[in-house]
Amino acid sequence: MKFIDEYRDPSLAKGLLDRIVKLSKQINETVTIMEVCGSHTYAIGRFGVRKMMPENIRLVSGPGCPVCVTSIHDVDVALHLAAQKNVIFATFGDMLRVPGTHGNSLQKIRAAGADIRVVASAADCITLAEANKNREVIFMGIGFETTTPTIAATIMACCKKGIPNFSVFSAPKLIPPAVKALIEDPSLNIDGFLCPGHVSTIIGANAYEIIVQAGRAAVITGFEPVDILEGIFMILTQIVEDKKTVAIQYSRGVKPEGNPRAREVMMSVFYPGPSEWRGLGIIPESGLAIKETYQAFDALKKFTVPETHSVEIKGCCCGNILRGVITPNECPLFRRTCTPLNPVGPCMVSSEGTCAAYYKYH
């Protein structure tokens, strides 16, 4: 397939791997490279990239799966909203099996009668709301800068069209504050970041200056295996030459300035505030809440949510996995009590989740 096969070319991959091996020999220590994005984790697993790496190149996964970083409190709130009478709860499919505090999940409450629909985009909710005028459609708004402009655009469209029965449970997150938290975490020692290609189409390259200021390598990387190998090669080059910059490997998608129009749409509906990330805790200015102008579309204003006492699942190591402190194999629950069939934590649920990718593609 055009624009795909070129980036899965075995001879290109082999050439890049040879160069990676050569560079790795010039570095004495172990190099830790974090892929921030869940789609990278998935591709690394699917194409077997991890096993191709030389011994001293360690690939760790970061907090780039939007489902995984959603706090258990937000999961509990979603479960509450979805169970309300007369509500159609629309969500991305990966959210269905994430367990809340009491082991319930959207999938389980759907089987018990809740009306939960899987949508591919927030915009699908417009049709859903128009077709079900006597019911309330709530969209679970999770995701990063790639997804959030589409949620904002949907809210704006519903406002313009005067659709009264649509609202968003707003839980989106911003990537740069999380990257900053990872750099500042003394327990982590990340030498280079494979920065997320699609998030960067929106936020641009400047957003990652914090990484190079901290003396680490940063390469905005695409999602095909050849992209990823080239991204790793570029990180190693920055380390060997000791010249850290925010480089763009994914130049067919990312402009240095990003997409200012999409950011403008996003920030006309949302404003930044503190947000709780699973594994990383509360990070200031890392979440997005709905502005007062659009509060008619804020599910948290429209519905009463009782105080929920959310408790992290006992023994679950998703938090440490999301920070790259441990790999799934080091979690005592992995493959034993925590499997894709009976996921204990969200990293085992989402296809972009680190544990699911390790389980599926080890």
Added chain:
Amino acid sequence: MKDDIILLGHGGGGLLSHELVTKKFLPLFKNIYLERLEDGAVFDIEGKKLCFSTDSYVVKPIFFPGGDIGSLAIHGTVNDLAMCGGVPLFLSAGFILEEGFPMEHLEKIIESMAQAAVKANVKIVTGDTKVVARGAMDGLYINTTGIGVIRYEGIISVSSVAPGDAIILNGAIGDHGAAILSKREELGLDTEILSDSAPLNGLVENILKASVNVHCMRDATRGGLGAILAEIADQSKCQIVLEEKNIPVKEAVKGVCEILGFDPMFLANEGKMVVFCSPADAQKVLQTMKVHPYGKDASIIGQVGKKDAGRLILNTIIGGSREIDLPAGELAPRIC
């Protein structure tokens, strides 16, 4: 568990379905025929070796590009019998209809069934019809059960799979799953992928004529090629090694997978099968398949390795390797 309930994933052909069958049905229905867990049961009646299989069809939408629920209900059961090495002969057809279902649709569906039965050389010899109140179900469901006779000398079973066996696939994977998914209104995709729904008994007859060393056959329906091979690896306790570069996938199917984030390895097929045969006969079987219309894109996709825990390993297109497990939950419900 008392509060356990059935989830959509229990019908997905993956881990949940597997658990339902092995932990709930099998212990209570236990007998030597069922516990083989193959596509159909194989038994002797007064010196004649027969195969017997059943399947229910709940596909949505009922009319899809390249087929409909009627022809699918014939092909599915015919193929299950063929995978046992049998010649399908007689089918039953059970219909469950919802009050208010358009007669015109029913006529179209049974016409399509009749044509498919003629093409597959089987007769529908008994049937049943039930109607339930509006809202109690979704339109129309069909069950077909079939019986066939086995004339092949060798034993076609997952237990015959042996180290060194070649694994041959009859064509591109994922067509049926992609065709159904692209027609689901909520996805709004505009592609013209046709389902591969087809009767494979003619192809199987030729394969079995060409080689006396066919060990196992399986059609890659629900759960796709990945799920059935993971199951065979597990049941045979043999390692299976696949070469991704030899597994054909059509461009349009790749496109749907890229957009929706699916892996073609786990997309449903309704006219695709794998044959396990001794390596010496692999070329002979391959060439036989290639001259049949339903096998013209056949290729050898892998080999059975040593006896081990039953791992399925895929050598990826870029030279890496990964293990494939049964998919966990629902990939997409009501695909067949």
